[in-house]
Amino acid sequence: MSAGPYNYSYIFKYIIIGDMGVGKSCLLHQFTEKKFMSDCPHTIGVEFGTRIIEVAGQKIKLQIWDTAGQERFRAVTRSYYRGAAGALMVYDITRRSTYNHLSSWLTDTRNLTNPSTVIFLIGNKCDLEGQRDVTYEEAKQFADENGLMFVEASAKTGQNVEEAFLETARKIYQSIQDGRLDLNAAESGVQHKPSQPGRNTLSNDQQFNKDNCAC
Amino acid sequence: METSDSECFESADEEIYAENENKKSKKVAGSPPSKEIPCETEHISYLKTEETKNERTNILDSNLQVDEDKPTKIGLSNTNEPEVITDNNTSNIQEEDEVNMWDEDEDWEPVETKTEIKPSESPPLTINRIWGWDLSAMLNAATVGVTAVTTQVSQGLSNVLETGIGAPDPAELARRTTQEEHTHDAEITEPSTNSSTNLFGFGNLVSGVTQITKLVETTGNKVILGGLDTLETIGKKTMQVLQEGDPGLKKKRALLKIEGEKPVLSHILREAKEKAELENRLLEEQHFARKANYESLFDDHQGLVHLEALEMLSKQCSIKLERLIESQSGRELVELQETMNQIVELCELVDDDDELEDASEIKEKLDTAVSEMVINISYDKVLTTRKEAEQWLDNLHLGVCSELELHEQAIDTLAQLTALAVERYHKIGELLLIKEHRSTADEADSLVQVTTILTALIGNMATKFSNKLSEKLSDSTHKDHINTLITNVYFESANSTSYLKNAFQLLIPVLQVGAI
Numbered sequence: 001m002s003a004g005p006y007n008y009s010y011i012f013k014y015i016i017i018g019d020m021g022v023g024k025s026c027l028l029h030q031f032t033e034k035k036f037m038s039d040c041p042h043t044i045g046v047e048f049g050t051r052i053i054e055v056a057g058q059k060i061k062l063q064i065w066d067t068a069g070q071e072r073f074r075a076v077t078r079s080y081y082r083g084a085a086g087a088l089m090v091y092d093i094t095r096r097s098t099y100n101h102l103s104s105w106l107t108d109t110r111n112l113t114n115p116s117t118v119i120f121l122i123g124n125k126c127d128l129e130g131q132r133d134v135t136y137e138e139a140k141q142f143a144d145e146n147g148l149m150f151v152e153a154s155a156k157t158g159q160n161v162e163e164a165f166l167e168t169a170r171k172i173y174q175s176i177q178d179g180r181l182d183l184n185a186a187e188s189g190v191q192h193k194p195s196q197p198g199r200n201t202l203s204n205d206q207q208f209n210k211d212n213c214a215c
Numbered sequence: 216m217e218t219s220d221s222e223c224f225e226s227a228d229e230e231i232y233a234e235n236e237n238k239k240s241k242k243v244a245g246s247p248p249s250k251e252i253p254c255e256t257e258h259i260s261y262l263k264t265e266e267t268k269n270e271r272t273n274i275l276d277s278n279l280q281v282d283e284d285k286p287t288k289i290g291l292s293n294t295n296e297p298e299v300i301t302d303n304n305t306s307n308i309q310e311e312d313e314v315n316m317w318d319e320d321e322d323w324e325p326v327e328t329k330t331e332i333k334p335s336e337s338p339p340l341t342i343n344r345i346w347g348w349d350l351s352a353m354l355n356a357a358t359v360g361v362t363a364v365t366t367q368v369s370q371g372l373s374n375v376l377e378t379g380i381g382a383p384d385p386a387e388l389a390r391r392t393t394q395e396e397h398t399h400d401a402e403i404t405e406p407s408t409n410s411s412t413n414l415f416g417f418g419n420l421v422s423g424v425t426q427i428t429k430l431v432e433t434t435g436n437k438v439i440l441g442g443l444d445t446l447e448t449i450g451k452k453t454m455q456v457l458q459e460g461d462p463g464l465k466k467k468r469a470l471l472k473i474e475g476e477k478p479v480l481s482h483i484l485r486e487a488k489e490k491a492e493l494e495n496r497l498l499e500e501q502h503f504a505r506k507a508n509y510e511s512l513f514d515d516h517q518g519l520v521h522l523e524a525l526e527m528l529s530k531q532c533s534i535k536l537e538r539l540i541e542s543q544s545g546r547e548l549v550e551l552q553e554t555m556n557q558i559v560e561l562c563e564l565v566d567d568d569d570e571l572e573d574a575s576e577i578k579e580k581l582d583t584a585v586s587e588m589v590i591n592i593s594y595d596k597v598l599t600t601r602k603e604a605e606q607w608l609d610n611l612h613l614g615v616c617s618e619l620e621l622h623e624q625a626i627d628t629l630a631q632l633t634a635l636a637v638e639r640y641h642k643i644g645e646l647l648l649i650k651e652h653r654s655t656a657d658e659a660d661s662l663v664q665v666t667t668i669l670t671a672l673i674g675n676m677a678t679k680f681s682n683k684l685s686e687k688l689s690d691s692t693h694k695d696h697i698n699t700l701i702t703n704v705y706f707e708s709a710n711s712t713s714y715l716k717n718a719f720q721l722l723i724p725v726l727q728v729g730a731i
Contacts, residue, residue: 045645048520063520072649079531080524 008052008059012172013083013189014165015113017105018090019098020069023124026155027090028066031165036156043068045076053166055173062169081112085181085189086120086168091139093123093152094131099139106146116181117189118171119148122164126152507619507626509707513714518634522714525641525721528648532724539731551731558727561659564666564716574602577672584664587657590646594665597635601672604628608679618687622700625680626707629673633711636669640718644725653729662726666719670712677708 016024025047029037032049049064065084067077081087087109091098102121109119121143123134136152143150149167153160175181176190183192513519536555543551581594607624647658684701691697 044642046524048517050517065520065524073645076528076645076648079527082527 008061009192010058010060010173010176011191012060012062012085012169014062014064014086014088014168015081015084016064016066016088016090017077017081017109018069019092019095019101019105020071022069022090022092022095022098023155024069024088024090025066027088027122027124027153027161027164028064030155030158030161032064034158036158042070045073046080051165053169055166055169058173060169060173062165078108078112081109083187083189084113084117085172086118087113088120088122088164088168089148090122090124091134092125093134093139094125094128096133099123099134102142106148113189114185114187116175118168118175119146120164120168121148121150122160123150123152124155126159127154127157507623507703509626509630509710512627512630513634516631516634518630518637518714521634521638521641522718525637525644525718528641528644529721529724532648532728536724536727536731554730555727558655558659558730559723561656562663562719562723562726564663564719574598574605577601577668580668581665584661584668587661587664588643588647589654589657590643590650592639592642592646594639597632597639597669597672600628600631600635601676604632604676605679608683611683613683613686618684618691618693618697618700621680621684621687622704625677625684625704628676628680629704629707629711632673632676633714636673636715637718640715640722644722647722647725647729650729655726655730658726658729662719662722666715669715673711673715674708677704677711680704 016028018024020042023040025040025043026037028047028049029035029040032051043066045068047066049066050061051064052059052061054060065080067073067080089102089105089109091102093099106119109117121139123136123139125131139152140150142148149171151160151164151167153164155161172181172190176183181188181190183190510519540548540551578594578598581598585592585594604624611621643662647653681701681704684697684704688694688697
């Protein structure tokens, strides 16, 4: 698990948002583990996932914040938007209410992140075509009107899951290349180079005095 | 190997510059056209990289460069001997000999030039003054004898050495002739001074001084020459042995890879040593960075990101509190601030050296502590990890497990326990914020207990690992290394404790928000 933790040159912070039960945690699980979680418990506050991907020959570590969709956590999860480079906004194509709430999620995202944050709209559960409640066209139009990227995906089959995460990363990377995203800004959501291994565990003894314990 | 050579060469540049200054005069005396020497081009490129220097310096540098190849040529051609000898600048020759000894190995002679100049050195005045005139008479009598003895001794010495080591070469013979002429001079002047000895007074004093000066000079010369002769003969013999079957030391130079570049041997060795040391250190660091770096392991176990999230949560609460405080005034403000301070006081940790041994005891204590918060949170993961680590230690065969592996396991366990604990603090924060009926005092009390138990648990784990490492001390040859590892385990244990205390501190605003 600790194999090659330093083999990347960027860290991108993603946040996954959307109503309860749209499949946020399952999308993350599919992306990091390439497996479908059939009975996924409710997320408390926020959970995390990581995966190292490659964009234009650069290794990038995606640090993904998977937020709780329950309304009662809304205030808590709002604390976590800051500094996200990518926001995956998820709705369930079989439940129109989750689609209707998108504008509220979008408002939060716009207010709590920075202008360069890439927002990607995902219509999940596209494997359940028979239960479709939201058409591709209307969602596509919503995305275009708001300048969002958009796909329909399935956490169950894995369809388009990889694409959504990777496309977001490519867009962020492009922003860095174009200079639209300031790496030095604290809220860019991008860290260039991993935080160095820092002190050598054995040589740096002055930190001993830092905080002495009761052990 | 090649890189190290060029590095050596570059670092030796300063010496080469110094050398150049002395050689300038000689180069003008038309040395044969040079063949390109590899080191030369390297040197130019080295100089060219220093473009930040002003042009003047560059010109100066390039002058030096031009000069530089010439001494090398001299070293390689054997025609330079007359030049060296006719050069009147003694200091030049002396320095040249020191720095350039590898050049001159085939005409190993320039000591003669020095002998000719030696007598012109200032007389040792102090000695004259001390001895005074009444000693002069006695010394006068001894002078002749001493001179003779000195001459004989020094010549005898060189004779012995030369016959012992090998036949003297023409240069040696020439040198000895010069030396004999000097001895002769001294002997001639002595009788004339002897005639005035019975007069006493100034004349006598003067002549005595002159005599002593002469005596000291000649004796000094003899001694110095004798010493130099000896050194020279030894040096010659050494070179002879070195050059046996290897004319011009070509093979030996090739072996040392110093052909044409002439860095000092000690320099090469020192740099090689430094390089090796640096490489070892880097390897060691990489090893520890990969396998036993607490921070990266803590990150791998998602401790860092939970801590970051907890910080964000804490900050959000602080902002909320600040806004509230700003909106209040008068008595309400005072009361609010009092409440805030009371909560901070409630969260003060007491140093409790509670020994935790039994797993069920720890679980019970934790459960009791957590229950006061009235939120759905369990420490099962922390307890499981602790149990697994304990089992690992119980099943450990010290003979099979190296101290490094043991240390790695220790650091990983500490990092994992800490990450899990920090994650729990973060979850507690989130759950407290969505809790409907807050009871801040109970929450604070509960968190104090939990923190005390967790820090004791981690300290206990560190002690167990350290004890295992200590067991390895007795039958190990790397006692220092093991001691460093033990120290490191305790250090990271202290580090873990401060992470937990930090996490707890971050929860204070969460508790405060619940009290308003």
